Amino acid sequence: MAKTARRKQLESAALYPLDWVEERSGLVGYTKWFLFRKVPHDISWAQTLGAAALTAFLSQAITGVVLAMYYKPDPDKAYDSVVNITQDVTLGWLVRGMHKWGASVFIILLFFHMARTFLFGAYKYPRELNWVIGVLLLVSGMLEGFTGYLLPWDQTAYWATVVGINLNATAPFVGPFLAQFLQGGLNIGPDTLPKFYALHMLLIPGLIFALIGLHLYLVVRLGVTSPPWSKTAAGREREETGAREGLIRDPAVEGES
């Protein structure tokens, strides 16, 4: 008897901070809304590819921030600083290796995730917008690849970027201007490397974070799709999600028919 009372006391003491936060912010409720969701019972490992891609991106973000502490985006010093990171800085070889190979893992997982979504028909109504956001994420991920490839500033990086920029230049009408913006002048010059560095570590990652936020919001709001072979999902009445309360035109007009 005394034990359970004691236990209750302990539990309430442990939960008190959570309640304190919840009362003042509602964040516990939002976290529960985000994490503790109903999912179809017949989902499999295939539905974890998105989370895997997210993990790969977070790994890139963390290792990238640490690499930025040792990397010098200056045409005269960049290559030496990369050599320094790889050969001298403690564990530098590991972190740079994680960033370098993780980049490919990220892109590959994006494509697997995209293939799963396509083959399962998970892009269909009402999830079209999330497909569009996913495509934007793929493009941003590739831009990360393109801008990051220049940073080691070795021969491979330089000539690959020359070719990449000139590929952009062949786009009709705007291509030459895009290329000239990317290289910061008529040729790849001293400003190109810092520009790619800023794009690679500030602008595009910020964009990716924002897009991931939207992407996850829509995943939570719309739920996970059942696989196409699911017997339980087919023919089930759709739950009213309140998805129409913000509509500008009156949904009742269509409902009357």
Add this chain to the structure above:
Amino acid sequence: MSDERDTHQVPTPSLWPIGFAIGVACVLVGLVVSVPVLVVGALIALVFGFLWVRDLFTTRPVSSAEPGIDERPRAATVADLDAPVDRATFLSLSTIGVGALIGAGITLPPLGFAVLPSFDGEGIQESHANLGPITNFPEGQYVIATFLENPDQGEVSRRTAFIRNNGLTNDGVPSFTTIYSRCVHLGCPVQPNGPIDEEAKKDVNGVELRPVLAASFGCPCHGGLYNSEGNRQAGPPVRSLDRFEFSIVNGDLVLGRTFSVANVEGTGASARIAKYYKAYPGVHVDGVERFLYPIPTPGSTGN
């Protein structure tokens, strides 16, 4: 059917999008194959695109027309707009307006700073590279010249040119063939096909000169091949190799800006060079494809 709302997104069946897609496909094929196909494709796409758009705007209301649709509140009419703006509307509009002004004041300068330097000032400044006395260039033979185009920028401005002294033109003016090493496919470094005379290598004030017996030029990246005048012989390049403008100052060969070449007729001192402003690799300077790139980028024209 328990929920008709699931179907409201489905457009009415229509063949117009398919026709539009066929038109676009014709345009794409025409871009590669021929102009008439392109024109026909564009016409098909325009016609079907028009029909499709008209369909979207006309059939929707008709299919969803229900009794009572006209009784819904209408949007503001001209008569409403004549009414004086009330206090709340005025305040919210002016708040939005001030916010937009502040936002523009904050975002426009950084945006200009991010974009304009690539098209203005330092980014497009002209450079002159002195390659030393013209006596270092034996007549009728290519020399690989490697130099810094802009010593202030350091190694990143290192360029390679293939220089051939052609002797004098019929007018008695010194003639040089000054080919820029960047492939006009995608910008890889073109290599001369022939033995390099390493023993005759010279270093003139930081400019490295290596004579080579170049019968042609090849690109290692995607197999572009050019003849000894820089004309495309095989592979993906879309024009002839770019060249440097040159002048002779106090007996020294000085390279100026680069320009693009559509084609070279003849050889050496009697060559006729179809000269254009400096275009990016892969960009057509002549033929019908040039209309895809109507505006030269700042700094490429020489003014």
